[in-house]
Amino acid sequence: MWQLEPGDASPYHWHASEEEWLLVLAGTATVRTPKGETLLGPWDVAAFPCGAAGAHQVRNDTGSSVRLVWFATRADPDVRVYPEDGSVTVVAGGEVL
Numbered sequence: 398m399w400q401l402e403p404g405d406a407s408p409y410h411w412h413a414s415e416e417e418w419l420l421v422l423a424g425t426a427t428v429r430t431p432k433g434e435t436l437l438g439p440w441d442v443a444a445f446p447c448g449a450a451g452a453h454q455v456r457n458d459t460g461s462s463v464r465l466v467w468f469a470t471r472a473d474p475d476v477r478v479y480p481e482d483g484s485v486t487v488v489a490g491g492e493v494l
Contacts, residue, residue: 399465401426404455411452414472417445419455424463426431431453443457 399423401407409429419428421437427436428443430453437443445451457463474489487494 398422399467401455401463403457403460404461406456407454408479409452409454409481410477411445411449412423412447412472413476413478414447414470415454416447416451416470417476419443419445419453420466420468422464422466424461425459425462426465427458436444438478449480451476452478454491460476 418436419426419437419438419442421441423439426437428437430445431450441486444451445453455465473491477486477488479485
């Protein structure tokens with residue numbers, strides 16, 4: 398479980414090898430993708446495929462905590478791309494390189 402406090406956000410990113418799924422347990426999360434922004438409430442699910450089409454960010458724009466669960470394919474190796482700051486992270490053998 399992951400808790401997102403008011404005003405917190407994950408970085409906008411995508412994975413070359415991992416698919417991710419998000420389940421909102423409590424609160425309202427704003428999910429940003431290349432298609433725009435969507436509000437997700439309790440028991441809503443979002444899926445983020447590999448590649449730039451699966452880019453995503455999760456924000457808490459509310460005044461209450463948001464509780465989330467992430468599911469991922471956990472590929473190794475994986476490349477994580479953060480397009481807004483131009484950075485790339487490579488994960489291989491369970492280590493961030």
